[in-house]
Amino acid sequence: MTDYLIKALAYDGRVRAYAAITTDTINEAQKRHDTWSVSSAALGRTMTATLLMGAMQKEDQKITIKIEGNGPIGPIIADSNTQGHVRGYVTNPHVHFDELNGAGKLDVRRGVGTEGTLSVVKDLGFGQNFTGQIPIVSGEIGEDFTYYLAKSEQINSSVGVGVLVNPDDSIKAAGGFMIQLMPGADDALIDDLEKNLKNCPTVSRLIDEGKTPEEILAILAGGEDNLQILEKIPVSFECNCSxxxxxxxxxxxxxxxxxxxxxxxxxxxxxxxxxxxxxxxxxxxxxxxxxxxx
Incomplete structure (x- = not known):
């Protein structure tokens, strides 16, 4: 499946939603940087979350994310724009742990670290930048982006990102979603969303099963009838160096x-x-x- 991102509204416009498949994009990053499993997962999650946040920006604005934890991976840098272009790198690409975490997954938290900062720089154009920073709250990436949106941008959100890595370090599946509450979201809607999020399989598993971004958001929105697709954007690893x-x-x-x-x-x-x-x-x-x- 070719990588792409969708923008949508759900629950009669009271929820803003984004979802993306990034398997080929993260695979390109993996090959370019020769990342090992844990570094691949951390970089892939960061690039996917950065891509989703890039889709939130206006016109030609760009966004740069830096996650600087106390784990062996070191700083992770990614940037994206509104056209679905994303790029990124990790300071130490060769991090792999034989042991999985308690959930049976790659131990990204151990690789990233649980102390440090997540910084966001938005290039607003005309030489103007907006900078926000929060402490890392988990090192799992998705939870850290969720916390950033709540604290720095005052947007109640849920960010889910995931990467499945093959034994040969290539990327089996990658992608993510971002759900945001809009004005008018009541307690009943919030309860419904929380139930859907709790019962939803991991996003990497859904993508591995062949689910599209539209199908992923339909699961989170409680059905296709609750979903209004606004835009579909191709996604790719793109670098503007020369x-x-x-x-x-x-x-x-x-x-x-x-x-x-x-x-x-x-x-x-x-x-x-x-x-x-x-x-x-x-x-x-x-x-x-x-x-x-x-």
Whole structure:
């Protein structure tokens, strides 16, 4: 199934809902970063949640998430936009535990850590940014995003994200959902949603069984009749890095640094953290950048 995200309303517009399948997208990230099982699950959950939050933004706004816990994975970075493009990386891609957690799943909490912060930076355009930060509350990612939305944005939400990893570290299934209460949601509706969430299988299991984002939201909304699909967006791993961008970064280092690259290294090599693409600059290219730095 090709990755995509849907936006919807439920319960006569009193609930805003998003759901996405991200299996191919997270598989691309896994291959680019050579992540092992626990790192794959943590990165995949973070990228999926970032994608869902990116879909909430307006027009060309972008969002960047940083989860910095005290576990062995280290900081996790992901960013997304409103077009369904997402990218991300982990500081330590090679984290795997032989032991599963108490629920029989990959121990993402142990990999991420239970102390630290989740930071959100929204690029609002025109050089304006909004920044919010909360302490990590569980390290399971979905619960941390749920807490962020409640505390920093005052939106009562439920975020569910999941990744199933094959024995060869490839991604078997990945995706997630986000449910948000709108004005007019009463206690009866909230009770109904809580019951549906409690009885719903994990999102990764649903995707592994072949369920679509529409079917996942129908389960959470108590049936298709309660659901109104608004938009369907293709999802993919996309990086906006380029040789030109890295050239501009080299210019910003200043002429002394560039001269040292020319005289000592006779060139320069740059690598993008997000996609692992490499860019080579030979002496002639560095000479040109040196002149621009002047």
């Amino acid at each position: 040789k030109e961008r890295f050239g501009a970064a080299i210019i910003s280092l200043g002429k002394d640094e560039i001269k040292q690259m020319i005289e000592e290294d006779h060139g320069a090599e740059a690598e993008c953290h997000f996609c692992r693409n490499h860019y080579h600059f030979d002496e002639a290219e560095l000479e040109k950048l040196y002149e621009e730095a002047q």
